[in-house]
Amino acid sequence: MHGNPGPDHSIAGGPLGQIRSGLIVSCQPVVDGPLDRPxxxxxxxxxxxxGGAAGLRIEGLANLRAVRAVTEAPIIGLIKRDMEGxxxxxxxxLEDVDGLIAEGADIVAVDATDLTRPVPVADLIAAILSAGRIAMADCATLEDAVAARDAGAQVTGSTMSGYTGGPIPDAPDLDLVRGMAGLGGFVIAEGRYHRPEQAADALRAGADAVVVGSAITRPEHVTGWFAGAMRKARG
Incomplete structure (x- = not known):
C-alpha cells in the first residue's frame, strides 16, 4: 500500500496533519471519458x-472503494449527484455521507453554499462529525465559510468559488483563500489551480493545502489547453 496509515482522525495528528502544506490530487476523470473506470x-x-501528493480527492463510491483498497493515504471523499429542484x-x-464513511473516506466534502438543498449543511456536517470523520465545506463565498465553521466544519475549501452563477473565472480565487485563512481552521485552496506557481501562491495566501485536479488527472482538458493555444497562434 502507498501512503501512511493514520487511524487518528484528529486535526493535529490525523489526516489533516498528513496533508498540511501538501498537494492533494483530485482524481476525477471526465465523466464517461476513457479514464472513467474505478x-x-x-x-x-x-x-x-x-509523484509527491500528500492526499487524494475522490468522487463516487466505486472509485473510493477502489482507491482505498490500494492506499492508506488521506482521502477526501465526495459524491456528485444531480437532484431535480x-x-x-x-x-x-445524508445517505451520501453514510456511503462515503462506509467506504473509508477520512474527510467528507459537502457543498456548503447557500443554494436550495435537500438537507441543511449543518445536518450534513453533524452526521460527518458524529461518525468521527472530518467535515470539509466546499464554499463559494466567505459567508459560506463562516456558516460552515459555525456548524462545526474543521475544513473550509474555496472549491465552489466561481461555480454558483455567472461566467467562470480563469484564475483561482486567492482572495477567498485569504479570507478563509483569517477565520482560522484548516483551509484548502481548490478551483482552477492549473500551474505549479498558482499552488505556491495559494500557500502564501494562507492555504494549508491545495487541491489540483484537471491539470494532473484530466488529459482531455490539458490537451485542449495546448491545442487551443496553438490554434490561436496559427490565427
Missing part, C-alpha cells in the same frame, strides 16, 4: 502519490 482512478491515485451537487444527502 481501476484507472486507483492507478491515477497511486501515480499521484508516487436542487442546485448543490456535492454530497447533498
Amino acid at each position: 481501476d484507472i482512478v486507483a492507478a491515477l491515485a497511486l501515480a499521484a502519490l508516487d 436542487y442546485a448543490p451537487r456535492i454530497t447533498p444527502t
